[in-house]
Amino acid sequence: QVQLVESGGGLVKPGGSLRLSCAASGFPFSDFYMSWLRQAPGKGLECVSYISSTGSATYYTDSVTGRFTISRDNAKTSLYLQMDNLRADDTAVYYCARRRDYGGNSVFDFWGQGTLVTVPS
């Protein structure tokens, strides 16, 4: 069965850095786009970044462009999110999710349990 397990969250000071990891199993990892989404406390869902199956293409939402870097290691079936210059508004639960494409309409069909990132104001 598909499993996605995030790690690396924690408490970090404004301006600091964290690296999130997502260990994937149960499916051909190198065949799928992968994504990071987040949910601020009491708020809705936001797609932060995604990466193509080979790693050659990436996307970032405007608020994290230039500060976050997504990457993957297909040999290790792992996804990463390097977060630099963190701000208080980056405080959220970060989810790793598998993205499935249907002719330009993408869906997040499996999610990890999430890892909490806290940046105090």
Place this chain on the structure above:
Amino acid sequence: SYELTQPLSVEVALGQTATINCKGNNIQTKKVHWYQQRPGQAPVLVIQRDSNRPSGIPERFSGSNLRNPATLTISRVQAGDEADYYCQVWDDRTAVFGGGTKLTVL
């Protein structure tokens, strides 16, 4: 940028039918996906591409996108269906989510 609007909350009596709306400009031209998020848990996909249930999702969950708004319908509601529900579409290289609807089972 594209926006999706959902009601903040919906209440339904145990065993009855709940309908959750998702409104967006010309939403019928897009494929709508629905996620369930129980308290303290990660989202789970319950409807994909308007009306398709992933494996393991009960038949009580159905979706429609024949007119605006798109809808998620839960029949014979159970206490375990109490959760937040989010609609999502794909637009301009990214996912757009509705603000979420809290379903309360009375």
